Amino acid sequence: MQLALFIIFGALAVAGALNLLLQRHPINSALSLVVVMMSLAVLYWSLGAEFLAAAQVIVYSGAIMVFFVFVIMLLNAGEEERTTGSRAAYIVGFPGAAAIFCLLSFVFLSERNAFGSSNVGGYLNHITSNISEVSSLLFTKLLLPFEVTSVLILVAILGAVVLARKEQ
């Protein structure tokens, strides 16, 4: 079953990513990205990170991507037009991406025996649940980073408000 999950949702994620690449209108790209994120949430769940899966759905695709869609609709961005730099970008972009992929996969494949296998139910058999593990770590040993991130979010809010304001 894990294999089936992996294959279906993995393929879905890749398809969504490719669609993001190939679509011309940004709204189509945004919606493809939402698909990718949902698939990833399932994959997180299959790897035993339930809290993250939930966070992925709620925060990432539910908030951040909605934000993207709002901005696209606000700015009424149209289809992309072709410009002079496009040709050069194609020449550099595809081979570059391919090179990175080859590099990374080379590394991962050369070490695949050391990685071992995944176990769907592995975590689910533990006494403590995933979320209690995460929270116990987060609020004890990593309390300071946690507080700092809340400050970070505050700063981001302020920055966004200032930057996006209309000139008075």
Next chain:
Amino acid sequence: MPPASTNYDYLWLIPLVPFAGFLINGTIGRKLPRALVTAVALICTAIPAAIVAWLWIVMKAAGPPDVIQAVSQPWIQITGLTVNFALTVDHLTLIMLGVVTGVGFLIHIYSVGYMAHEEGYWRFFAYLNLFMFFMSVLVLAESFLLMFVGWEGVGLASYLLIGFYFKKDSAANAGKKAFIVNRIGDFGFLLAMFLIVREFGSLDFPHVFNAISVNPEWHGGMLTAIALLLVLGAAGKSAQIPLYVWLPDAMEGPTPVSALIHAATMVTAGIYMVARCHTLFDRSPYALGVVAIIGAATAIFAACLGMVQHDIKRVLAYSTVSQLGYMFLACGVGAYAAGIFHLLTHAFFKALLFLAAGSVIHALSGEQDMRKMGGLRKRIPITFWTMTMGVFAITGIPPLAGFFSKDEILYQAFISTNPLGKLLWFVGLVTAGMTSFYMFRLWFKTFFGPEHFEEHADLHDHGAAVHAYSGSHAVMVADPEENHAHGVHESPWIMLFPLVVLAILSVIGGWVGVPAAMGGHDEIGHFLEPVFANGVAAETATATASHGLEFGLAVVSVLVAAIGLYIAYVFYYKKPRTAAALAGRAPALYRLVENKFYIDEIYSALIVAPLLMFTRLFLGGLIDGGIVNGAGAAAGGTTRGLSSLVRRIQSGNIRSYAGWLAIGAAAVLLVMIFGRSIWPH
């Protein structure tokens, strides 16, 4: 024998006190009042003179010989060479010191009056004190290296003082010329020192001369080479052929400078050096012969040129060159004592002549051209009488100083073992006649006959006027309020006092060297015997010496001098147009001599011009422009080129930034993945 424990460290005061004077006047002299500058300068010259006088007493009282030393810290101490800062005084040094400090002090006094209206008063005395310092070091030095320090230093002081009126182009150029020509001589001196180190392993006089003395079989060869190189150095400093060209131009400096440096002291340094190294020269008859020939040739050549000069200082300059030639000649035939004797008397009367000329120039408000003088003897009597003493002394009229010293030289040349001895004697004789002629020419033209000068009713200033050559009153630098009485007037007493002293010395100065042939005891010869005991002259003294010969030769030279006097009398007093008529009958020859045989132009074309071209093209163009500039330009250009390449990354295009980001990240990844082996884990 002075006890060995006696401390002679006070010898160091002789050079160091004037140096202190230089420091004081040089640094804060500009702000001090004139009186204080004068006081500092005079005190710093009087103290060494007093110490030298004290030394005379000490050395005389100590009885036979000798030499005293003051050694201080080691200077260079490496394997193979040790040089100390050491001073030494023997009888030769005493005479030189007497000249340097005594005549120097008198000239300082004179300068107080002469330079009274000058703008750079403090600078003048600072340089003069500096000169005294270096000259003392030169004379007192116990090693070639320390002497060389003094040698170079007096060259520096000479440059500074010749170019004292630095705002005038000709003065600055003259200073440069003097320094550069001197450098050529110094090059010879340096090479000689290198050879000495190689041969003897030391630069100390006692060490080198002892080594030569204990090896009587050493002759010629390397010693000749060393001696010839030293002669080159001496020729540069003492203005002999071929390096005499700087001395006439050096007259651009103020007259006291000409008197002190270019008559009495600095130019005699070459003679002193040859005399000091006589042990070395005696072993090389070839070098001695060269010295004698150069001396005689210079003497007659300079006398020729001196006969047609119109500037009073130039006549005296060529006269100096000629008299230095006499001294060289004396050393060349081995009569070192005679050479030093003439050095002494020459210091007296040449300094006197220059100072008196300065007095004349001062009286005429800066006029130096003799064609614009005449009839001054009634106007400036004291100057006239003192200058007369000087003229009579230099022409060798007995019983004044020049007669005894010059005749000693001529006699020694006649009886010397040098095969050219008689010829050298004859050349010296002819030169004596020419000397008499041009000196009396100067005497008649300046003081007798009709007055050709203009009375200057307007303001004048010594300094500005005296450096206005040939009558053009170009630059007025001092305060116009400081007027003197209008018209021709005698100099102030502060300038006349040294003249009188030097005149007296010119009369009686020769009496220390009256030879036995004329009933004297030749004190100076005996005084210098310990120094030159093993000299060539001692050997030849027993040759064909006879009192009758000496007396006869003396009579001949007096006759020749009288002939010169008579001719000058006829040309310039009785029938003043004779000279012009003669010149008119041989215009080409006259012009040739008047233009100094075009030697300066020949040097300029043969040596200076190619050197300049070489410098400009090769050193200036290729090395400086090409390599040095090129290196700088290359560094700059490389940076510029590289940066123009790198600048393209900043295209403003976000996607290219992204591309570069990705490439950078990929590079880091690569290094991390595959660079494991080179990491020091």
Next chain:
Amino acid sequence: MSAQVPIAAYLILAAVLFSIGVAAFLIKRNLITIFMSIELMLNAVNLTFVAFAHMWHQVSGQIFVFFVMVVAAAEAAVGLAIIIAIFRTRETLNVDSVDLMKS
């Protein structure tokens, strides 16, 4: 137990997503699309972290993903605000027209 999926598979999947993100970043011309490709890359990295957390049986990998998400959110907020500001002055979202930093 069903057939197990090797961890390497998850990693390869993440690599694929990352490469596609890089390609999109370099190729697309719309500012917002480029921004979205950054989010895609971040997600791929998150997947990698979670896979490794699973491999090591530790939860710290997931904590890191948590922080990455927070930062991504903040960054998205500020970045989009900037894009809005740019759009106001330029009326275009073409990335090639934003080249004022050209030297």
